[in-house]
Amino acid sequence: MxxxxxxxxxxxxxxxxxxxxxxxEKGLLIRDAYTPFPVHGMDEALSLPPSWLSRACFALGASxxxxxxxxxxxxxxxxWPMNIGGKPxxxxxxxxxxxxxxxxxxxxxxxxxxxxxxxxxLPGKPADLAALGATDDxxxxxxxxxxxxxxxxxxREHGAVRVEAVGGGAR
Amino acid sequence: xxxxxxxxxREPLVDGVKDLGQITRDVCGPLDAAPTAAWYAxxxxxxxxxxxxxxxxxHQVWTGIGTWGLNKTVGWSWxxxxxxxxVGIGHAGTLISAILFLFRQKxxxxxNRSAEAMTIxxxxxxxxxxxxxxxxxxxxxxxxxxxxxxxxxxxxxxSPLLWDVFAISTYFxxxxxxxxxxxxxxxxxxxxxxxxGWRKKVFGLASLGWSGxxxxxxxYEMVYLLLAGLATPLVFSVxxxxxxxxxxxxIPGWHATIFPPYxxxxxxxxxxxxxxxxxxxxxxxxxxxxxxxLRHIDAICKVILLTSMIVGLAYSTELITAYYSSNHYExxxxxxxxxxxxxxxxxxxxFCNVLVPQALWFERIRxxxxxxxxxxxxxxxxxxxxxxxxxxxxxHRDYLPSSWTDYSPTxxxxxxxxGSFGLFFTCFLLxxxxxxxxxxxxxxxxxxxxxxxQDKESRHAH
Numbered sequence: 001m002x003x004x005x006x007x008x009x010x011x012x013x014x015x016x017x018x019x020x021x022x023x024x025e026k027g028l029l030i031r032d033a034y035t036p037f038p039v040h041g042m043d044e045a046l047s048l049p050p051s052w053l054s055r056a057c058f059a060l061g062a063s064x065x066x067x068x069x070x071x072x073x074x075x076x077x078x079x080w081p082m083n084i085g086g087k088p089x090x091x092x093x094x095x096x097x098x099x100x101x102x103x104x105x106x107x108x109x110x111x112x113x114x115x116x117x118x119x120x121x122l123p124g125k126p127a128d129l130a131a132l133g134a135t136d137d138x139x140x141x142x143x144x145x146x147x148x149x150x151x152x153x154x155x156r157e158h159g160a161v162r163v164e165a166v167g168g169g170a171r
Numbered sequence: 172x173x174x175x176x177x178x179x180x181r182e183p184l185v186d187g188v189k190d191l192g193q194i195t196r197d198v199c200g201p202l203d204a205a206p207t208a209a210w211y212a213x214x215x216x217x218x219x220x221x222x223x224x225x226x227x228x229x230h231q232v233w234t235g236i237g238t239w240g241l242n243k244t245v246g247w248s249w250x251x252x253x254x255x256x257x258v259g260i261g262h263a264g265t266l267i268s269a270i271l272f273l274f275r276q277k278x279x280x281x282x283n284r285s286a287e288a289m290t291i292x293x294x295x296x297x298x299x300x301x302x303x304x305x306x307x308x309x310x311x312x313x314x315x316x317x318x319x320x321x322x323x324x325x326x327x328x329x330s331p332l333l334w335d336v337f338a339i340s341t342y343f344x345x346x347x348x349x350x351x352x353x354x355x356x357x358x359x360x361x362x363x364x365x366x367x368g369w370r371k372k373v374f375g376l377a378s379l380g381w382s383g384x385x386x387x388x389x390x391y392e393m394v395y396l397l398l399a400g401l402a403t404p405l406v407f408s409v410x411x412x413x414x415x416x417x418x419x420x421x422i423p424g425w426h427a428t429i430f431p432p433y434x435x436x437x438x439x440x441x442x443x444x445x446x447x448x449x450x451x452x453x454x455x456x457x458x459x460x461x462x463x464x465l466r467h468i469d470a471i472c473k474v475i476l477l478t479s480m481i482v483g484l485a486y487s488t489e490l491i492t493a494y495y496s497s498n499h500y501e502x503x504x505x506x507x508x509x510x511x512x513x514x515x516x517x518x519x520x521x522f523c524n525v526l527v528p529q530a531l532w533f534e535r536i537r538x539x540x541x542x543x544x545x546x547x548x549x550x551x552x553x554x555x556x557x558x559x560x561x562x563x564x565x566x567h568r569d570y571l572p573s574s575w576t577d578y579s580p581t582x583x584x585x586x587x588x589x590g591s592f593g594l595f596f597t598c599f600l601l602x603x604x605x606x607x608x609x610x611x612x613x614x615x616x617x618x619x620x621x622x623x624x625q626d627k628e629s630r631h632a633h
């Protein structure tokens with residue numbers, strides 16, 4: 001574990017993308033990139049697999065649907081069958097609106113909760129590299145597994161406006 | 172980021188030469204300064220309306236809803252009219268944030284934040300009316316199926332009114348979630364630019380340690396897309412279910428299969444009119460003319476024009492269906508609508524919703540904010556009248572001529588309605604002062620749209 005993290009500071013999405021692509025071609029390990037908006041093309045540069053949250057969303061939606069339908073059938077058929085004008089207890093079309101709403105509710109809220117927990121986005125959590133302007137107009141690149149000199153040289157060579165050294169703990 | 176060259180084919184989404192830092196300063200800057208006199212005046216007015224409404228609500232809960240002008244024949248009127256009116260207004264926010272996102276309409280980025288806020292506040296206003304109508308709002312939790320000691324006792328899942336409870340509460344929760352997810356990166360921007368102090372602490376808590384990490388952005392973008400995909404059918408389902416409250420009944424004028432698409436379209440129509448009203452004020456008051464450009468206003472107008480014509484088509488379809496049905500009661504309901512004691516409201520509605528928006532065919536009018544402001548107000552009035560026409564006029568002359576009656580609202584109903592506007596504008600004005608009104612990170616992402624940026628253009632090309 002190195003005691004310091006070296007951060008390449010870029011001032012445009014094009015510059016950081018070019019640098020990240022170059023790092024990938026050189027076989028360097030990119031720890032992360034910090035940007036004010038999602039820079040498209042960075043997924044490939046960081047060799048990230050597609051997000052698995054779409055499958056989580058489907059699973060959550062399917063369980064919401066199963067729960068809503070199951071619960072409504074259980075109530076309407078077994079636990080509290082209400083005779084309303086002689087209409088059938090298991091009037092399936094009438095159960096669809098609520099089943100749909102619960103599906104959307106569970107899938108939506110569940111997926112967001114999964115994102116927040118999985119990415120560690122929780123209240124009171126300190127932000128990484130918050131002072132370097134990645135939420136304003138700076139684009140930060142952090143590469144791993146190199147000596148200080150190699151990292152500084154790489155950032156400079158690929159158009160970083162400056163290189164910042166951040167003490168220890170930044171993940 | 173080079174911004175000197177402007178594409179001959181497309182207008183840029185952001186006016187004036189700006190860099191990323193300037194966007195942050197432009198959007199967050201007004202939040203640091205003290206509110207303007209105009210803001211204080213508007214806030215005071217909104218607060219007055221809200222307080223008056225609160226007094227009215229306390230009065231009617233204390234005394235009972237006999238304080239309303241309802242009677243045996245007209246069992247629903249202003250309360251449900253206002254409910255449908257506010258829910259409808261909310262729909263434009265979801266349309267802008269979710270549906271335009273799925274269609275990759277990048278111009279939405281400047282207005283989606285405030286349109287979503289509008290949705291949330293409008294749904295809050297809507298929720299008040301059924302709540303009060305219960306008469307004993309402290310028992311409102313009875314509409315939820317919860318385990319209880321009263322034997323096996325559950326709500327009736329086959330009732331459209333219960334579907335409504337689920338639709339509106341899901342809509343509120345999902346809209347609020349969507350809004351918050353969109354806000355997280357901007358809350359972090361606020362956190363990082365504020366000096367040490369309690370505001371920085373609050374934004375620090377709310378931004379959940381967001382750092383702009385691309386490994387998070389990747390999943391974040393997927394979640395945003397999924398939420399948009401879920402919110403899109405949701406928004407259609409909500410007003411569909413609201414229309415089921417009427418369509419599944421046996422009242423002539425309500426019992427119509429055209430209701431779900433008719434209501435959804437009307438909702439989008441009225442919501443966009445409200446978006447137009449709010450945006451015309453906001454861009455002026457907050458100096459956002461470079462972000463909410465005339466191009467945005469123009470696009471909103473085109474949506475209004477389209478939905479206006481669909482609503483007009485629905486009005487005529489209703490009349491033709493009633494005539495063609497050869498059903499005595501159905502025909503009477505519509506003759507009563509266009510020639511009965513409330514006919515003035517019907518024709519006012521047609522004027523506001525069908526005739527007035529025709530002016531939007533002309534580009535000169537689509538870019539004249541003063542005329543547009545007037546048009547947007549007329550549409551808001553017209554869409555309120557539409558719900559009044561559907562609800563009250565269909566009820567007041569029912570199957571039995573002996574029970575025919577008139578209806579007029581009492582000061583309590585009017586006061587509650589004014590109060591709901593007070594709640595809406597109080598929330599909206601607070602939102603303008605506390606949170607970034609424009610989605611900063613999204614606007615940064617579209618800054619180079621239609622501007623000379625060789626690398627970007629070549630990337631878009633493949």
